Each structure stands twice: as C-alpha cells, then as structure tokens.
Amino acid sequence: MSAPTTIFRRPEALRDAFTHYCPGCTHGIIHRLVAETLDELGLRERTVGIAPVGCSVLCYNYFNCDMQEAAHGRAPALATGVKRVLPDRIVFTYQGDGDLASIGTAEIIHAANRGEKFTTIFVNNAIYGMTGGQMAPTTMPNQVTTTCPRGRDVNTAGWPIPVADVLAQLRTPAYIERVAVHTPRYTVQAKRAIRQAFQYQAENRCYSFVEVLSTCPTNWGKTPNESVQWLEDVMVPYFKLGLKKSPDRPPVD
Amino acid sequence: MPRVQVDRDRCKGCELCVRACPQKVLGISPRINFKGYFPAEPSRPELCLGCRICAVTCPDVAIEIAVHGCRYNYFDY
Amino acid sequence: MPKKLMKGNEALGEAAIVAGAQAYFCYPITPQTEIAEYLAKRMPEVGGVFVQAESELAASQMIFGAAAAGARVFTTSSSPGISLMGEAMSYITAAELPAVFINIMRCGPGLGGILPSQGDYLQAVKGAGHGDYKLLVLAPSTIQEAVDLTIEAFRLADKYRNPVMIIGDGLIGQMMEPVDFESCTKPPRLDCSAWATTGCAGREPHIVKTLFLDPNVLEERNRTLKAKYERMTREEIRFETYCCDPPPDLLFAAYGTTARVVRTAVDHLREEGASVGMFRPISVYPFPDDALRQVAHHPAVRNVLVVEMSMGQMLEDVQSALQGRRPLHFYGRGGGNVPAPEELIDEARKLLGNGHGGKR
Numbered sequence: 001m002s003a004p005t006t007i008f009r010r011p012e013a014l015r016d017a018f019t020h021y022c023p024g025c026t027h028g029i030i031h032r033l034v035a036e037t038l039d040e041l042g043l044r045e046r047t048v049g050i051a052p053v054g055c056s057v058l059c060y061n062y063f064n065c066d067m068q069e070a071a072h073g074r075a076p077a078l079a080t081g082v083k084r085v086l087p088d089r090i091v092f093t094y095q096g097d098g099d100l101a102s103i104g105t106a107e108i109i110h111a112a113n114r115g116e117k118f119t120t121i122f123v124n125n126a127i128y129g130m131t132g133g134q135m136a137p138t139t140m141p142n143q144v145t146t147t148c149p150r151g152r153d154v155n156t157a158g159w160p161i162p163v164a165d166v167l168a169q170l171r172t173p174a175y176i177e178r179v180a181v182h183t184p185r186y187t188v189q190a191k192r193a194i195r196q197a198f199q200y201q202a203e204n205r206c207y208s209f210v211e212v213l214s215t216c217p218t219n220w221g222k223t224p225n226e227s228v229q230w231l232e233d234v235m236v237p238y239f240k241l242g243l244k245k246s247p248d249r250p251p252v253d
Numbered sequence: 254m255p256r257v258q259v260d261r262d263r264c265k266g267c268e269l270c271v272r273a274c275p276q277k278v279l280g281i282s283p284r285i286n287f288k289g290y291f292p293a294e295p296s297r298p299e300l301c302l303g304c305r306i307c308a309v310t311c312p313d314v315a316i317e318i319a320v321h322g323c324r325y326n327y328f329d330y
Numbered sequence: 331m332p333k334k335l336m337k338g339n340e341a342l343g344e345a346a347i348v349a350g351a352q353a354y355f356c357y358p359i360t361p362q363t364e365i366a367e368y369l370a371k372r373m374p375e376v377g378g379v380f381v382q383a384e385s386e387l388a389a390s391q392m393i394f395g396a397a398a399a400g401a402r403v404f405t406t407s408s409s410p411g412i413s414l415m416g417e418a419m420s421y422i423t424a425a426e427l428p429a430v431f432i433n434i435m436r437c438g439p440g441l442g443g444i445l446p447s448q449g450d451y452l453q454a455v456k457g458a459g460h461g462d463y464k465l466l467v468l469a470p471s472t473i474q475e476a477v478d479l480t481i482e483a484f485r486l487a488d489k490y491r492n493p494v495m496i497i498g499d500g501l502i503g504q505m506m507e508p509v510d511f512e513s514c515t516k517p518p519r520l521d522c523s524a525w526a527t528t529g530c531a532g533r534e535p536h537i538v539k540t541l542f543l544d545p546n547v548l549e550e551r552n553r554t555l556k557a558k559y560e561r562m563t564r565e566e567i568r569f570e571t572y573c574c575d576p577p578p579d580l581l582f583a584a585y586g587t588t589a590r591v592v593r594t595a596v597d598h599l600r601e602e603g604a605s606v607g608m609f610r611p612i613s614v615y616p617f618p619d620d621a622l623r624q625v626a627h628h629p630a631v632r633n634v635l636v637v638e639m640s641m642g643q644m645l646e647d648v649q650s651a652l653q654g655r656r657p658l659h660f661y662g663r664g665g666g667n668v669p670a671p672e673e674l675i676d677e678a679r680k681l682l683g684n685g686h687g688g689k690r
C-alpha cells in the first residue's frame with residue numbers, strides 16, 4: 001500500500017505552539033486561515049504582522065513571521081509606519097473589536113481612508129475577552145456583559161457598530177468583506193476572503209479589511225457549540241455577511 | 254481509507270469537531286489529557302471520508318488527516 | 331561658511347533631512363506647523379516618507395512601527411500634541427527603539443495659547459507617559475544650536491536605542507537666524523538587522539513587543555533601561571557657563587531662549603560692575619547637577635536666580651542639585667510672555683543690593 005499522504009496539516013506560518021485561547025474560541029481558526037494564506041501565497045518571509053491588545057495580543061507567539069505588538073487600538077498606525085518605510089513587505093494588523101472599534105476607531109478609519117496598502121483582520125466577537133467580558137462597541141442589543149449586566153441598552157449605549165459597512169462608505173478604494181468562522185462552511189468562505197485580501201496587498205492594489213465574526217464561549221457564558229449557534233442566530237442577522245466593497249467595483253453614486 | 258488523527262494533548266475538548274463531522278466519526282475520550290481536558294478522538298474511524306471538515310473547524314490545529322491513494326475532493330480549501 | 335537665513339521650524343526640518351531621517355509622521359499644531367509644511371515639500375525630494383496623521387497620537391505610533399522596522403524616524407509637535415504622544419514615548423522606550431521627538435513648546439496648560447513657553451520641562455524630563463522610562467532631552471537656545479542638537483539627537487537615539495527629545499520654546503521655531511549646514515554631517519546609522527521587523531527571510535522571526543507578563547523578565551528590562559540612563563548621565567551631560575570665571579556673586583540659571591535674555595541682562599549688569607554670571611543647561615535630562623554645583627557651591631556665589639518662561643520647573647532640578655546650600659530665587663513669566671532684560675536686571679539688583687556688588 002502506498003504511504004498515506006497528509007491532506008491537512010499545520011501551516012508553516014503558524015508556530016507549533018499551544019495557544020492560550022479558551023476551548024472553542026475561534027481565534028484559533030482565524031489564526032490558521034491567515035497562516036495558511038501566508039503559506040499558499042508564499043508571503044511568510046516578507047510579512048510583518050501587528051498584534052493588538054486583547055486576547056490576541058499573544059498572536060506574536062503564534063504567527064511564524066516578524067511581528068510587532070501595538071498599544072491598544074494603535075495597530076493601524078504601526079502598520080502605516082511599517083508599510084510606508086517597507087512598501088514591498090506584506091503588513092497585516094490582527095485586531096479585536098475593543099482594539100479596533102473602540103479605542104482604535106480613528107486609526108482604522110484614517111488608515112482605510114488614506115488607502116494604506118496593508119491588510120486588517122478584524123475579529124468581532126461582540127465582547128472584551130482579555131479583560132473578562134465587558135461590553136464592546138459590537139456587543140449585541142440586550143446582550144449581557146459585565147459592564148451591561150442588564151443587557152446592552154441601545155438607548156444609552158447605542159447600537160453595535162457594523163465596522164465593515166461603516167468603512168465601506170469611505171470613497172478610497174478598498175477590499176472590505178465580512179465573514180464568519182463559526183461553522184466549516186463559513187470558515188471555508190472566510191478563507192477565500194482572507195486570501196483575496198492578501199492577494200490585493202501582494203498586488204499593491206488597495207487597503208484590504210476582513211471582519212470575521214468569532215465566538216467567545218467563556219465570556220458569552222456558553223459552551224463552544226452553543227456559542228456557534230448564538231453567533232448564527234443573533235450576530236449574523238445583524239452583522240450581514242458578504243462583500244461590502246471591492247476595488248474592482250467603483251462606488252455607486 | 255482516510256485516517257483522522259487527533260493530537261490528544263493539543264485538543265481542548267471544545268467538541269466543535271464532534272458536532273461538525275457529517276459522519277459522526279469523532280467522540281470525546283473518557284481519558285483526560287495532560288491539561289485536564291477530555292479530548293476528542295475518532296471513535297468510529299472506519300466511517301471517515303477524509304472530507305477535512307473536522308480539521309477545518311478545529312481552533313487548535315489538533316487534527317491531521319491522511320489518506321491512502323486517491324481522495325474525493327469535497328471542497329476547495 | 332555660507333550661512334542661510336532660515337526660520338527655526340524649517341531649519342529643524344532641514345536638520346532632520348541632513349541627519350538622514352527616512353520617515354516623518356506629523357500633525358499640524360501651532361507654533362511648529364511650518365516643520366510639517368517644509369517637510370511636505372522636502373521629504374519627497376530626498377525619497378523620504380511624509381505622512382500627516384489623523385492625530386499626534388497616531389503619528390507617534392507610526393513612529394513606533396517605522397522605527398521597529400529599522401527606519402530612522404522623527405516627529406515634531408507642540409505641547410498639547412506632545413501630551414498625546416506620551417503613550418507612544420513609553421512604548422518606544424520600552425521596545426528600545428531609536429526615535430527623535432521635537433517639542434516646540436507653547437504656553438499652557440490646557441489649550442493655553444500659541445506663544446512661546448517652557449512649561450513642558452517637567453513633562454519632558456520626568457516623562458509624559460507611564461512606567462519607568464526616560465527620554466534624553468536637549469534644550470537649544472539658538473537656531474544653529476537647535477540644528478546641531480537635532481542632528482546629534484539622531485546619533486544619540488541610535489547610540490542608546492532610546493527616544494531623544496529636543497525642547498525649544500516657540501521662539502526657537504518662529505525666529506529667523508542665519509544657519510550653517512555645511513559643517514553638519516549625517517550620523518552613521520545603527521545596524522538594526524538583529525531586531526528590526528523587515529521580514530524573516532533567512533532568519534528566525536523578530537518580535538518587537540513591550541508586553542512582559544513575567545515580572546522578572548520585565549524587571550530585567552527595567553534594569554536594562556536604567557543602565558542606559560546611568561550611562562547617559564555619565565556621557566551626555568551638556569551645559570554652558572557664561573562669566574562664571576571667577577564665580578559670580580549672583581548666578582543665573584536658565585535654558586533655551588530665556589538664557590539669551592539672561593545673557594543680555596548679565597552683560598548690562600557687568601558693565602555696571604556687578605558680579606553676575608549664568609549657568610545654562612543644554613542637556614536637561616540628564617541634568618548637569620554636578621557641573622552646576624561646581625559653580626554654585628563656590629564660596630563667592632551668594633545667590634542663585636532661576637529664570638524660566640514658566641511658573642518654575644527647571645527650578646526643581648536646580649533645587650535638588652543645590653541641596654539647599656545656596657539661597658535659591660526664581661523669576662518666571664507665563665502665558666506666552668517673554669521676560670525682558672530689564673526685568674531680570676531689576677530682579678538681580680534686589681539680590682545684589684544687599685551684598686557688596688550692587689550699584690545703581
């Protein structure tokens with residue numbers, strides 16, 4: 001019998017590390033999708049990743065490429081600095097919803113509006129994970145967190161910010177898509193979007209941004225599989241998946 | 254016949270693969286791993302089609318899949 | 331040596347170019363915006379990067395990114411903007427990245443005004459950000475000195491892998507003075523290849539980070555940084571004395587543009603036969619306290635008068651240097667007012683009056 005051929009293995013761009021993420025946290029899947037993309041497009045050796053502050057701050061221990069770790073919310077500014085002085089390197093920021101949609105809104109909006117040629121992977125899990133489950137700008141209405149214990153009240157805390165749609169309003173060309181990784185089918189589609197994003201950067205085409213809906217079992221107070229279901233039932237209807245903006249399609253006036 | 258391999262000590266027992274597997278190949282081991290999780294394990298390996306869905310859904314890259322000979326490609330990944 | 335009449339802000343911009351700055355990230359704020367305007371034209375001419383950021387905060391974090399990628403970088407701002415850069419200064423120091431910051435100080439606090447001031451002295455030398463960190467801070471009093479110290483700042487930033495700050499009051503930015511660039515040479519660039527994030531081809535990946543959850547690892551980092559500051563204190567003290575040989579009855583202490591006003595007052599008083607002199611710190615961190623003591627603790631010196639465009643900040647460093655062994659006086663102007671020589675002459679006479687040297 002011929003020797004078995006491996007058809008699924010750890011990508012080289014993902015270190016062989018035991019991650020600190022909670023069981024069932026889909027950060028791990030997103031890390032793998034980014035790493036697989038770096039492998040498949042042959043970008044690993046000229047990539048510089050920027051880690052945020054949040055659960056995924058430690059992604060600098062997991063991505064097997066040069067990494068910088070940013071102050072909270074400042075990753076797009078660091079990425080701008082790197083990309084401007086090393087325009088032929090591949091630069092990406094990996095950020096959570098507290099990092100990007102709260103303290104870092106100015107940085108992300110202006111990086112996108114300047115059309116900085118780096119890629120952002122925005123992980124939206126509707127909560128602050130690292131600090132133990134506080135309300136985030138993307139926390140859902142009536143979702144209970146430690147800082148909205150009676151559920152998010154949209155009258156005082158406003159509605160969740162649909163970042164991908166907000167950024168899509170900017171006129172500067174960009175590739176913006178929202179995907180999810182809570183089921184294999186969506187994960188396969190998410191990988192296509194992440195791959196497309198890095199493709200556009202490799203072609204020095206435009207800013208690329210992929211918002212990835214992700215779970216947080218620990219702080220949602222659900223099992224991993226219940227979290228998958230909650231994401232499907234509650235988040236997906238609000239955070240509509242799909243392509244929001246493409247450099248190939250000019251904005252419709 | 255495809256072979257699915259779960260790295261017992263890397264798995265955190267989140268059960269996402271158990272639910273995702275269309276053939277219900279994977280179950281939860283009664284023996285805890287060194288971290289104290291009850292890891293997934295192929296309880297009915299003979300039913301595995303090599304579709305890779307379990308590996309795609311694993312957040313910890315704890316699953317590796319190998320096949321002998323030709324393989325049916327269910328989806329591009 | 332052909333000199334060029336230049337506005338301070340533009341001379342600072344040119345100095346950075348002469349020093350080989352590769353990237354400049356900025357944000358408009360009076361009274362230093364001309365640096366950005368000048369470099370918006372010049373940086374592209376020399377193949378450098380120019381980005382106007384959405385805020386000083388973002389600009390200073392772009393500095394982090396570019397410096398960690400191995401580029402020679404700098405940014406400039408003015409007081410309120412420097413406050414926004416405090417976070418990044420702490421991170422850049424913690425990551426041991428070379429960078430130059432220039433603060434053309436305006437009067438405060440709050441939105442304050444747009445006129446010159448020295449009200450950010452403590453912010454610069456004691457730290458605008460969090461944690462045990464220090465900036466090497468130099469304070470020029472002329473535009474030529476500002477040019478020379480800016481170029482020197484890039485060399486020192488590389489030498490110590492630590493941010494260096496130039497503090498000049500609004501006059502340094504707004505005055506025009508003849509400047510000579512001929513004698514300026516570009517400092518050699520630090521080899522960053524051992525740590526910069528340039529892509530891990532052919533090597534292990536580099537990680538530039540400041541998160542150290544293990545207390546012993548972070549404490550080790552604190553001690554490494556502290557050793558740098560001790561070395562700066564040994565090797566980077568800069569100061570100037572004026573008419574201090576023999577040591578004067580009344581010793582002025584002032585820095586920056588204020589020191590030039592004091593110089594005029596000293597000349598005038600000396601013409602009247604008064605025994606006066608001045609001590610001018612150029613490095614304000616590390617503060618030249620030994621050098622100050624050598625002059626001020628001489629028996630001939632009866633009074634020390636600190637003059638600042640603030641309510642008294644360098645005063646604190648002078649106070650700790652003198653250890654109470656000399657009567658210490660202060661004369662300060664705020665709100666953007668620049669002291670006139672006559673004011674300092676009157677102040678001096680009060681202190682000289684009760685001694686033998688005072689004459690109307």
